[in-house]
Amino acid sequence: MKDQKKFRCRFPLIRSGPFITLWTGQSLAMITSEIVQFSLIWWLTDSYRSATVVxxxxxxxxxxxxxxxxxxxxxxxxxxxxxxLVISHIAIILAMAFLGYIFQTDNDPVVTIFIIIFICAISKSFQSPAMLSSTSLMVPAEHIPRVAGLNQLIQGIMRIVSPSLGAILLLKFPMSGIVMVDIAGASLGLISLLFVMIPKPEKTSGQKSCFSGRNLVFQDIMEGIRYIRNWPGAVEMLGISTTVNFLSCPAFMLVSLLITGHFGGDEKMFGTISAAIGMGMICGGILLSLWSGFRRPMITSLMGVIGMACALLITGIIPSYADEVATISMFTGGFMIPVSMAPIQALVQKSVEPELQGRVLSLMDWISSIISPVSLAIAGPVYDELGSQIWYIGSGVLALLIGSAAFFSQKIRDFGDPRYLASESKTPDRCKRTIA
Structure with missing residues (x-):
């Protein structure tokens, strides 16, 4: 009896039937979509052998x-x-069905492929904030960090599963058949929505006063910006998150250059280290799905930043023959990704009013999506001129300094502390102060 009670406490989300149904369906749709996207990019690479096309x-x-x-x-x-979510899944199903038809009838479908990828990307851009902002409406606040850990777990699974299954599918089937995998995944996501009702967030009277009858998209975007700007500690948190993302993105995405340039490795080593990063993300996601972190989320996140920084620094300074150490350090770096990211995502879901979560989450993701290509564009010439190790050493040192310095800021440490949040004003008051 005692063991049963312990089980319920540790896995409380199992009892959240509607949310588990929704989350499972959307996660399967994400995984199948990633598999097909990998296959599609590799097919373009192999068929056209053009950097411009890719x-x-x-x-x-x-x-x-x-x-x-x-x-x-x-x-x-x-x-x-x-x-x-329903419309976005239907759009993906129709787009992929049309792409399958094009693959069977058109000898040069490259332009159509670009258009289909663009349409699917728009649909996925709607899916992510819609799903994330629905979590706080369906899951008790104390379990949201566990959901964030599960989301990071899925990211790790996709990193491992997508390339391997995508490659197998390319060996066994034509692209006209591979797109059916995405259609099947989107159909599962659509079916899961048939059994679930997502609650609608209530519009507060304070929120109405914020718009003052000027209910325009631009003003709604500005409302999200004002929310972040007037939330104590949010700007600092976003600055740390953006800077660390700028530093770490090339380290994880351009790992192939480190392997060939410094370690003199081959595709086997690349596969091993890529799998190590993915396994690290999976283990970190599992940890946070069982343990929601410290009471103050930023303590958990900053420990993840420092751990990731140490892993990147070690990867950069080890000699070329220490490939086993590189595998362990990159596993550690992958492990620290969900530890650093999931608490912030959960914090926003727990703290931001449901009727504002879509724009706040999208604004934060937007900043991340802009900074990643910028960091990759800068890292490329650095890798070419100074070697790949320099970026790992530099990013490791800077991220370590940032994470360590943030511990000395009470404003950052207390950001997201339940006691601290309880004493803050709610959004409508912030809006009134800003507009007044």
Missing amino acids: SWATLSALLPRAVLNPVIGVLVDRWNRRSI
Whole structure:
């Protein structure tokens, strides 16, 4: 009996039937979509052998998120979130079905592929904030950090599963058949929505006074910006998160250059280290799904930043023959990704009013989506001129200094502390102060 009670305490989300149904369906749709996207990019690489074609395909996938996210966040807050998820899945199903037809009938479908990738990217840009902002409406606040850990777990699974399954599918089936995997995944996501009702956030009277009858998209975006700006500690937190993302993004995305340039490794070592990063993300996600972190979320997040910084620094300073150490350090870096990111995501979901979560989450994701390409563009020449190790050493040292210095700021340490949040004003009051 005691063991049963302990089990319930440790896995309380199992009892949240509707949310588990929704989360499972959306997660499967994400995984299948990532598998097909990997297959599609590799097919373009192998078929056209053109950096321009691959660059345009990547740009088609990134552009909607980088440009439209602030507007999408506003629309998610305005519209029914269940309807958004339903429409986005239907759009992906129709787009992929058309792409399958094009692969069977068109000998040069590259332009159509760019358009389909763009349409699917728009749909996914709606799905993410709609799902994240629905979590706080369906899950008790004390369990939201565990959900954030599960979301990071899925990211780790996608990092491992997508390349391997995508490669297997390319060996066994034509692209016209592979797109059916995405159709099946989107269908599962759609079916899960048939059994779930997502509660609608209530519009507070304070919120109405913020708009003052000028209910325009631009003003809603500005409302999200004002919310972040007037939330004590939020600007500092966002600055740390953006800077660390700028430093770490090339280290994890351009790891192939480190392997070939410094370690003299081959595709086997690349696969091993990529799998180590993914396994680290999975283990970190599992940890946070069982343990929601310290009472003050920023303490957990900053420990993740410092741990990641140490892992990158070690990777940069080890000699070329220490490939086993590199595997362990990159596993540690992958482990620290969810430890540093999940508490912040959960904090926003717990603290921000549901009717504002779409735009706040989208604005934060928008900043991240802009900074990543910038860091990659800068890291490329650095890698070419100074070697890949320099970026790992520099990013490790800077992230270590940032994470350590943040511990000395009470404003940052207390950001998200339940006691601290309880004493803060709510959003409508902030809006009134700003507009007045």
